[in-house]
Amino acid sequence: MTARRGLLSAALLLAAARAPRAQPRGADPNPDATLEIEEVHVGLLVLGGSFGGGRLHFQGKDHAVTIRGLEFGSLGIASTSASGEIFGLTRLSDFAGTYVEEPTPPLPPDARGPVPLRLRNQAGVLLRLRSQRDGVMLRIAPAGLEIGFRD
Numbered sequence: 001m002t003a004r005r006g007l008l009s010a011a012l013l014l015a016a017a018r019a020p021r022a023q024p025r026g027a028d029p030n031p032d033a034t035l036e037i038e039e040v041h042v043g044l045l046v047l048g049g050s051f052g053g054g055r056l057h058f059q060g061k062d063h064a065v066t067i068r069g070l071e072f073g074s075l076g077i078a079s080t081s082a083s084g085e086i087f088g089l090t091r092l093s094d095f096a097g098t099y100v101e102e103p104t105p106p107l108p109p110d111a112r113g114p115v116p117l118r119l120r121n122q123a124g125v126l127l128r129l130r131s132q133r134d135g136v137m138l139r140i141a142p143a144g145l146e147i148g149f150r151d
Helices: 002-018
Strands: 033-044 047-058 061-087 097-102 115-121 124-149
Touching: 033 124
Parallel strands: none
Antiparallel strands: 033 047, 033 061, 047 061, 061 124, 097 115, 097 124, 115 124
16 A cells, blocks of 8 residues: 555655645645545556536535546556545635645554545646545556546
């Protein structure tokens, strides 16, 4: 699990270097929205992908979302459930986009339970999620996560 997170972090950090950054602001304890997602990952050595969906809860309304990802050097099949808070979301249109992982402190080797995950998109929207994975997936260099709205 730790190796997977390390590989995911390294790959997404490369993508993050190219993503525009929002101006930093003070820590806000009040989220602008919440999110629940379910995702399936499939990897066949050279190329893999992930897909799924979920629900965004923003300004008293629910919005169906789609999740897609592209993974390089992955092998296995797994499903992921994640939920958490969203910060920096003032307009619904800022939510959709490509998200890249931000570094988080490493977990101890004996850590159990949900894994913390921080993702940010080109509009500066921050997802602070807790994810749980079932199955086995080895990933060398995932390319990111694309989130959009379901029609």
